[in-house]
Amino acid sequence: MISGLVQILVFQGLGELITHFLLPLIPGPVVGLVLLVGFLALRKSVNASLDEVASTFSQHFGLLFVPAAVGVVMFWPHLKAHALAIAVALVVSVVFTIAVTALVLKGLSRGSRQ
């Protein structure tokens, strides 16, 4: 568990450094993610500790969103004034996105199988 966490934190740190000094366009964690994928591809394996940390994070990813999302209280009057536009945009957009992605996948993988 600990060695996996150390690995992830080191890559996060590397990502932050690279973002700060070289690539200000891309968020640090994304750079860290790409570097870690590259590292794993070179090593050709995921050690158990890293795997454990990663699966714990993916199971409770949702918890980590809570502090930022509670910020909704600050925008409450503003959001309420535009409630209809926001609700329609969110629902229609997510439905379209899921449908388009699934249809493109279905169409293209059917074509490539033949």
Added chain:
Amino acid sequence: MNTQTTPGFPNIYEIWVYLSGSPLLALILTLGAYQIGVIVYERANRHPLANPVLIAIVLVAATITLIGMPYPKYFEGAQFVHFLLGTATVSLAVPIYKGLSAMRGRILPLLAALLAGGLTSIASAVGIARLLGADSAIVGGFVAKSVTAPIAMGIAERIGVSPTLTAVFAVSTGILGAVLARFVLDAVRSREWWQRGFAIGVAAHGLGTSRAFSVNAEAGAYSSLAMGLHGVLGAVLIPLGVRLLGF
């Protein structure tokens, strides 16, 4: 110092001042609310409507409003949980790496679907919000909303829109995606688990992925792959697109 309470009784005000000065109160609130959310979700047989994150957000928002705790004060304590979003993002490397070998031979359809889905997400949300008269602050918040929240907030900072609003929309999108995905996927007759999972991940990032994992392991793996790829491509392409279109 408040001296108006009855002598001999513990001074509630002092306890309050003491606790709210440390990150403990915000952390207990955040984790406790999430724990309640998880219990409700399990009791409801993992029904998509009983989303644990949604429950936690409502509970925390209601509590801090009730006790009159300003959001910046709450966030000061809860930032330790928030910080881990970056760490969790890096840890997405593991499912992406594991998915890479399964992806071979599917890479073209997956990338094409990701691009189509990502563009649909931005175009439909921004278009509808504009059409219905939302102001530019809100429209800006929609741009990165299908990207996983930590990356979305990074993108928001770079394109000059509110990261908090973006996070709120990203989380709402994730919850809606987790709730609606099954119905949409059935409606378009998507039957393969890997395709269903990937579509959820493109549209509804981390929250969709949690949901996908709780339904089917293959769907979960493809969903986290989609979330990771969307995050990486979004981080590069969205700021570029915004700059080019001068939006």
